[in-house]
Amino acid sequence: MAHEVERPTYEIVGPIQRYDERDNVFAREALLPGSPEEREYHSRHPKLAKIDRRLADHFFEGAQKSTGEEQQAPSDALPASTFRAVSSLALPDAVDGPVSPRKVRVAPVEMARNIKSLARSLGAVQVRIGPLNPAWIYTNRGVWPFFDDYRANPPAFDGVPQGYQGLNYGDPIEIDHRFAISMAFPQNPRLIATSPSKTSSFEIGRVYAASALASVELGNYIRALGYPARAHHLRNYGVLLVPVAVDSGLGELGRCGYLMSKELGANFRLACVTTDLPLATEKPVDLGVQDFCEKCLKCAKNCPSAAIPTRGKVVVRGVRRWQIDAEKCLLYWGSQRAACAICQVVCPWSKPPTLFHRSIAELAVRFPAARRLLIQADDWVYGAGYKRASVPDWAGSRESMAES
Ligand code: SF4
Numbered sequence: 001m002a003h004e005v006e007r008p009t010y011e012i013v014g015p016i017q018r019y020d021e022r023d024n025v026f027a028r029e030a031l032l033p034g035s036p037e038e039r040e041y042h043s044r045h046p047k048l049a050k051i052d053r054r055l056a057d058h059f060f061e062g063a064q065k066s067t068g069e070e071q072q073a074p075s076d077a078l079p080a081s082t083f084r085a086v087s088s089l090a091l092p093d094a095v096d097g098p099v100s101p102r103k104v105r106v107a108p109v110e111m112a113r114n115i116k117s118l119a120r121s122l123g124a125v126q127v128r129i130g131p132l133n134p135a136w137i138y139t140n141r142g143v144w145p146f147f148d149d150y151r152a153n154p155p156a157f158d159g160v161p162q163g164y165q166g167l168n169y170g171d172p173i174e175i176d177h178r179f180a181i182s183m184a185f186p187q188n189p190r191l192i193a194t195s196p197s198k199t200s201s202f203e204i205g206r207v208y209a210a211s212a213l214a215s216v217e218l219g220n221y222i223r224a225l226g227y228p229a230r231a232h233h234l235r236n237y238g239v240l241l242v243p244v245a246v247d248s249g250l251g252e253l254g255r256c257g258y259l260m261s262k263e264l265g266a267n268f269r270l271a272c273v274t275t276d277l278p279l280a281t282e283k284p285v286d287l288g289v290q291d292f293c294e295k296c297l298k299c300a301k302n303c304p305s306a307a308i309p310t311r312g313k314v315v316v317r318g319v320r321r322w323q324i325d326a327e328k329c330l331l332y333w334g335s336q337r338a339a340c341a342i343c344q345v346v347c348p349w350s351k352p353p354t355l356f357h358r359s360i361a362e363l364a365v366r367f368p369a370a371r372r373l374l375i376q377a378d379d380w381v382y383g384a385g386y387k388r389a390s391v392p393d394w395a396g397s398r399e400s401m402a403e404s
Pocket residue numbers: 302303304305306307308324328329330332333340341342343344
């Protein structure tokens with residue numbers, strides 16, 4: 001396979017420390033002030049209390065809007081149409097479940113081919129299978145829904161759904177699967193280029209919903225074959241999707257914090273299924289993204305919240321890589337009342353998969369000396385600065401008027 005290498009392009013500089021999902025900004029913004037979970041978390045991380053309160057304020061205002069309490073225009077309802085669908089796929093018996101007692105005998109190479117074809121039939125545009133490194137499994141559960149006293153449950157669920165009261169914030173996460181199937185689902189460039197808007201939020205949610213359904217379906221299939229499998233998607237992760245996907249060769253981690261692939265650039269969302277189904281695995285790839293991002297900086301220059309580093313990599317839990325400031329990013333989303341994807345849009349790799357753009361990507365991968373010129377050419381052709389696209393008419397009159 002082209003561009004495959006023995007080691008992933010992130011640099012391991014010490015023992016990798018597993019990540020606690022409770023440290024994720026999305027977990028922290030949903031903590032109910034004064035709840036036992038919030039008090040416990042901030043007793044361990046007192047310096048985060050102030051910023052988390054700001055994140056939570058944004059979250060609460062956003063939730064009010066999505067329940068319709070403050071809805072002002074049809075476009076305000078768009079994100080709920082897709083994001084709520086993801087939540088309903090997050091229940092424990094959707095992402096996991098009983099395994100058929102009748103085990104089908106499989107040959108790993110042939111089975112890997114079948115699984116990849118099935119994943120594509122379910123909507124994935126890129127699929128890769130890698131080993132599951134236990135270092136990428138979260139230590140403890142921290143993100144919604146399903147917890148008592150957790151304000152992220154509504155509007156997706158009215159309290160904790162019947163039968164799921166046994167899941168607790170902070171529960172240890174244990175997954176002993178050997179393999180991970182990583183899947184990439186593209187976002188519509190036309191809609192995502194309206195970012196930040198209700199329309200781009202809708203599109204992000206639409207792709208997350210499609211990827212969640214595909215991962216749940218693929219997990220169901222594997223368990224019906226007689227092997228354990230667990231889907232991982234936006235509303236119920238057990239593993240860090242980006243390094244898992246890097247290990248499988250789906251792409252590389254870019255400066256913007258997203259996975260970058262040769263085919264889709266940064267304009268896609270990930271989902272994954274971990275399993276013990278015997279599968280032939282693939283190797284990581286070196287597309288030259290580390291060198292390209294070193295020279296490029298376009299996402300960092302266009303990020304409205306200055307969340308993307310303009311300087312070098314840092315060591316994060318044993319791995320040297322670029323690290324975005326997730327708090328700044330999320331606060332910007334809150335200020336806009338919409339998800340931002342400007343960094344995904346402006347990235348020179350995020351181009352439609354025409355023959356021309358595929359050839360340019362191939363050039364960027366194979367000829368390091370051409371990269372500076374390609375970066376410059378991207379600015380000449382598409383502009384150095386982000387130009388927000390107009391919102392399509394169907395997305396709602398008020399948003400159209402406000403942004404036209
Ligand atoms: S999503 Fe927007 S705010 Fe966040 S890092 Fe990307 S460009 Fe910056």
